[in-house]
Amino acid sequence: MNAEDPARKGQRRFAYGSSPSQRARTRARKSLMVFFITLVVVALAIGVGLLYESPPEPLPATAAASPGKPSERTTALPPLNLPADDAPHGSAMEWWYYNGILGAKSGDRYAFHMVVFVANGLIKHTVMHAALTDLQTGKRFINQTRTAGIPAKNVVNGYDFRKEKWQATESESSHVLRAAFDGASIAFDLGASGPAVAHAASGSDTPGILDFGKSGISYYYSRPRLPAQGSITVGGKSLEVSGDVWFDHQWGEFDVLTLGWNWFALHLADGSDLMVYQLFDMDRRNVMTAGTLSNAKGAVSLKQGEVELVPGGTWTSPKTGIPYVVDWTIRLPSRELHIKPFVADSEFDSSGTSANVYWEGAVKVTGSIEGQGFLELSGYDRLSARQARSK
Numbered sequence: 001m002n003a004e005d006p007a008r009k010g011q012r013r014f015a016y017g018s019s020p021s022q023r024a025r026t027r028a029r030k031s032l033m034v035f036f037i038t039l040v041v042v043a044l045a046i047g048v049g050l051l052y053e054s055p056p057e058p059l060p061a062t063a064a065a066s067p068g069k070p071s072e073r074t075t076a077l078p079p080l081n082l083p084a085d086d087a088p089h090g091s092a093m094e095w096w097y098y099n100g101i102l103g104a105k106s107g108d109r110y111a112f113h114m115v116v117f118v119a120n121g122l123i124k125h126t127v128m129h130a131a132l133t134d135l136q137t138g139k140r141f142i143n144q145t146r147t148a149g150i151p152a153k154n155v156v157n158g159y160d161f162r163k164e165k166w167q168a169t170e171s172e173s174s175h176v177l178r179a180a181f182d183g184a185s186i187a188f189d190l191g192a193s194g195p196a197v198a199h200a201a202s203g204s205d206t207p208g209i210l211d212f213g214k215s216g217i218s219y220y221y222s223r224p225r226l227p228a229q230g231s232i233t234v235g236g237k238s239l240e241v242s243g244d245v246w247f248d249h250q251w252g253e254f255d256v257l258t259l260g261w262n263w264f265a266l267h268l269a270d271g272s273d274l275m276v277y278q279l280f281d282m283d284r285r286n287v288m289t290a291g292t293l294s295n296a297k298g299a300v301s302l303k304q305g306e307v308e309l310v311p312g313g314t315w316t317s318p319k320t321g322i323p324y325v326v327d328w329t330i331r332l333p334s335r336e337l338h339i340k341p342f343v344a345d346s347e348f349d350s351s352g353t354s355a356n357v358y359w360e361g362a363v364k365v366t367g368s369i370e371g372q373g374f375l376e377l378s379g380y381d382r383l384s385a386r387q388a389r390s391k
Contacts, residue, residue, distance in 0.1 A: 072204060073211055080208030080219060082196050083157040083172055086249065088150070092216075094118045094251035096159065096168060098177060099265060099374040100228060101135070101362050102188075102243035109135045110232050110241060111342065111362035112186055113374065114177055116161050116168050117354060118150055126150050127353045128166050130179040131346075132186055133362065134234060138343045141181035141234075146353040175226060175247070188230035190245055197222045197294045199275065202304040209252075212279065212287065216254030223247040224265070224273035224294060246273075246374065258282060260379015262309060264330065264339065266363075268371035271295055274337075276302070276330060278309050282382060293332075306333055315344040317357075322347070322384045324359040324377050335368035339375060357381040 088094060099113040114130040125148055132141040145163060153160040158170040165180035175190035198208035199220045210218050225244040232239050246265045263277040276291035289309065291302040312327030324347070328339040346361025358378040365371035 072206055074204065074206035074209040074217060077209060077217065079206075080198055080221060082221070085219070085221075086158050086170055087155065088118060088152065088159055089219075089251050090120050091251045092120060092253045093256055094120075095249070096161075096170075097248040097250075098168075098175075098190075098226075098245055099360075099362075100243055100245035101372050102228060102230075102232070102241035102245075104232075104239045104241050106239075108239070110234075110239075111135055111374075113360050114168065114179055114186075116159075124149050126152075126161070126163075127350075128161070128163065128168070128179075129348065129350055129353070130166075130181070130186070131348060131360065132179075132181060132184055132232065132234075133343055133346065135342050135362065138345070139234075140343065140345065141184040142348060143179060143181045144350055144353045177230075183235060185233045186230065187232075188228050188245070190226040190228045190247075193223070193226055194296065197224060197273075197275070197292055197299045199290070199292050200301045201288060201290050202301065202306075204301075210288075210290070212254055212259065215258045215281075215287070216252060218250055218252035218254045220248070220250045222249075222265070222275060222292075224275070225267065259287065260382065261376070262325070262328070263376040263378070264328075264363075264373065266337070266339075266365055266371050266373035268365065268369050270369060274330075274373075276307055276309070280379065282379070282386065284383070302332070307331070315341075317345075317347045320347065320349065320357055320381070320384075322357060322380050324380055326359065326361075326375070326377075328375070329367075337365050337369070337371075338367040339363050339365060341375065 095115055095117045097115040101109055101111045103109045111133045112131060117127040119125050125146060127146045129144045145166060147163060151161060151163045155171060157172050160169045165178065167176060167178035169176040173192055177186065177188040179186050199210065200207045201210050208219055208221050210220055212218060224246050226247055228245040229242045232241050244267060258281055259279050261277050261279050266274040268274060272293060272295040274291065274293050278289045279287040281287055289307060291307045293300050293302060308331040310329040310331065311325040312329065314323045315326045316323045326341045326344055330337040330339065340363060342362045342364060346359055347357065348360050349357045351357055358376065360376045363373055363375045365373065
């Protein structure tokens with residue numbers, strides 16, 4: 001892939017590889033062998049036979065295939081069932097992800113993302129990542145941890161992950177996030193808000209389940225605006241903050257090693273929310289470009305050809321040498337959005353826990369409408385390493 005124009009040749013969250021240096025590649029390969037042995041043996045079915053104690057949230061019905069239209073593999077799987085599906089599933093790969101830009105009374109703003117990954121197989125591993133960025137100074141705090149097994153308590157229709165100073169908990173009425181960094185910490189309480197958004201591929205009759213072809217099938221839904229309140233501590237000073245937080249949950253029997261992605265989660269000024277992602281394989285071929293535009297009235301899946309991603313300027317990491325496309329234009333039928341990062345230096349080097357390096361940061365939206373949100377660039381490390389090997 002041309003690092004200056006990856007989206008034109010084909011382009012979301014958990015890519016694995018290494019930096020161009022030989023030392024980094026060796027370290028990443030060792031981490032991969034440990035972490036992804038969990039993917040050798042995968043479950044034969046997902047969540048079959050579970051007993052649920054509360055009625056499911058309303059979701060779009062799974063429609064039968066239209067006459068003359070090929071049947072979808074996704075229709076053979078159990079439909080998305082919330083709130084029961086908020087809980088862990090024991091699938092090959094699963095993650096619970098949060099991001100947000102929160103404001104203090106002073107007007108200062110802080111961006112964060114926090115995610116819990118669980119890989120199941122012969123060995124179970126849990127990985128937690130968190131980052132906090134001071135948008136006034138650009139100072140960034142990062143922490144990560146990995147442990148064998150799953151440090152979680154059983155929660156009906158939710159989860160409760162805890163390890164040392166880490167916590168990610170969800171019940172039917174709230175979420176709790178806690179994480180500590182060197183010199184900073186976050187403590188957020190999130191309320192439940194609105195129905196879930198079940199993402200679907202263009203032309204698919206199955207909401208909440210995506211078919212990645214030979215890479216497998218993934219369940220995927222979001223809760224785009226969870227109201228959050230809590231505190232941020234930076235340099236010994238505690239600040240009360242609040243704002244909206246984006247939540248994603250994704251799981252299934254899919255191979256994260258074969259895909260990379262450009263992923264956007266945007267809160268727009270008119271109250272709507274936009275999720276767009278562009279998947280690419282390691283041969284730089286476009287696998288899927290999809291998106292969902294939602295608001296309080298409902299959600300609409302963007303049809304094939306209704307979303308175009310145009311790459312702009314790049315930022316090259318001084319630590320890994322990996323170039324990332326951090327400026328984008330998103331073209332939709334009724335609007336054009338320009339995406340730029342608040343802080344370009346938003347690389348997350350997790351080669352020691354999940355054997356990958358990715359870019360994850362807060363972005364501002366201008367153009368037809370203003371807004372803000374998060375951008376994630378995953379798989380660039382492997383493409384960069386592959387290019388280095390070919391020289």
